[in-house]
Amino acid sequence: MSDFLVVGGGVIGMMTTLHLADAGHSVTLVERGQCGREASWAGGGIVSPLYPWRHGAPISRLSAWSEGRYPELSLRLLEETGVDPEYRQKGLVYLRVDDEQAAMSWAREVGKPLERVSDTFLYDKEPEAAPGFSDALWMPTLGSIRNPRLAQALRARLDDMPRVTLREHCEVTNLRERGGRVVAVETPAGELHGDQVIVCGGAWAAEVMATVGVTLPIRPVKGQMILFKAPPGLVRRVVLMDGRYVIPRADGRVLAGSTLEETGFDKSLCASAKDSLWTSATRIVPALADCEVEHHWAGLRPGSPDGVPFIGAVPGIDNLHVNAGHYRNGLVLAPASTHLLVDELLGREPILDPTPYRLTGGRLKGARTGASRS
Structure with missing residues (x-):
């Protein structure tokens, strides 16, 4: 035993x-x-809730404690196994945030770096981001990890x-x-x-x-995602807009997600979800339209x-x-x-x-x- x-x-x-x-x-x-x-x-693999200011204190407390542990864990696992979890702390760019005041108030309350930045800053960080934005929100401490x-x-x-x-x-x-x-x-x-x-x-x-x-x-909630085979550097960091996001990997690949579907334990894929994800991703980074969609998959979240x-x-x-x-x-x-x-x-x-x-x-x-x- x-x-x-x-x-x-x-x-x-x-x-x-x-x-x-x-x-x-x-x-x-x-x-x-x-x-x-x-x-x-x-x-x-984003090491933060998507819009952290929209969550209650119980989630915020767990998230705040967890976030700083991934760099150490990633290095430990790399040394012990030779498998690199690819933790990257490149920050996150928020485009078109409707509740910006709530976001800024939350950041001040918890001491989290979050600021409104100019278009010059935005396109310096992400040259291929959707054109026409005069500003964005920038969270420099956010990281991501290659969860597989x-x-x-x-x-x-x-x-x-x-x-x-x-x-x-x-x-x-x-x-x-x-x-x-x-x-x-x-x-x-x-x-x-x-x-x-x-x-x-x-x-x-x-x-x-x-x-x-x-x-x-607890119930299963399906989420579908797609993966673009993009050249390294096309997308440099996590970019989030209208509830959808793109996440770059070290080899250039870019994930785009995700759907929210109440379908029980059904993990089947559908073309309409793939099209919706492709549309969202190419609105965030138009140049992704020229990249091959290499993979499309689904997982089941434990909803509560x-x-x-x-x-x-x-x-x-x-x-x-x-x-x-x-x-x-x-x-x-x-x-x-x-x-x-x-x-x-x-x-x-x-x-x-x-x-x-x-x-x-x-x-x-x-x-x-x-x-x-x-």
Whole structure:
């Protein structure tokens, strides 16, 4: 039996496992597919909520703590695995922001660099940005990370840690509860056991939790994205306009995203979404119209009320914990949310107040049945 059993091998699950293994504990990580290949792979990798001033304090606090940890984590993983997560701190350009006053007020309140810049500044930073803007908003500290590479690096690191056991292509079908504890995690390959069980199942977390009578209000929300094969330097930094964005990679490729679709667990692609993304991207950077669309894909975000994740112990089950429901900000919030939960698990002083993220009756759709499962 491992000290901890983590259900879900996305960035949240892998970072949780890394924290626990770093602290000297044995961990079994169980993933229904391949680690890091769902929402963690499909997203864009912006290390900030898209419009951070439009979120409440619980998300802002997690985001502020997380943002400064990615440079160190990226360097660590590069040294330990040889896989470069490609953290880039090039800033973000906002075009056409309707609630600029709210943005500036938020920046002053939290001490975040954000300023209105002239057209000269804008086109010096991004010469290919859409023409005709007289000003823009500029956030110089924002970074981005190449999330598929981050997932690859985390998996490689965990695979090399003797205290970690990876169980991929192993779907959890049931959490068996008896006497107020999870006594077994059932899979088609047999039962798995951990002294403490942590559900980090992303869009699938509600299905796992339902097996112990907990109705967690997390739903899948599809997002489609496209990738342009562009020459290096065409787009230099993240540019955001009208809720859509372009994100450059070190090799010149440019991601454009993303859609928001309530389609359940359906990840099928559609031409209309691709056309819409192409139109948005070429409005932001017209020169992308001359570049090949190399890839088109979809992922499932774990949607939750107000986007505030559920982090902490499950009431009524002594050894069950959750870290899920990050909606569009899983990668953004991962360092803080995983550290916060591990602080609780190991009895350490928490990095911030855990109260807003706890699983309380007011945050859950339904109460636990209390029925024991054996």
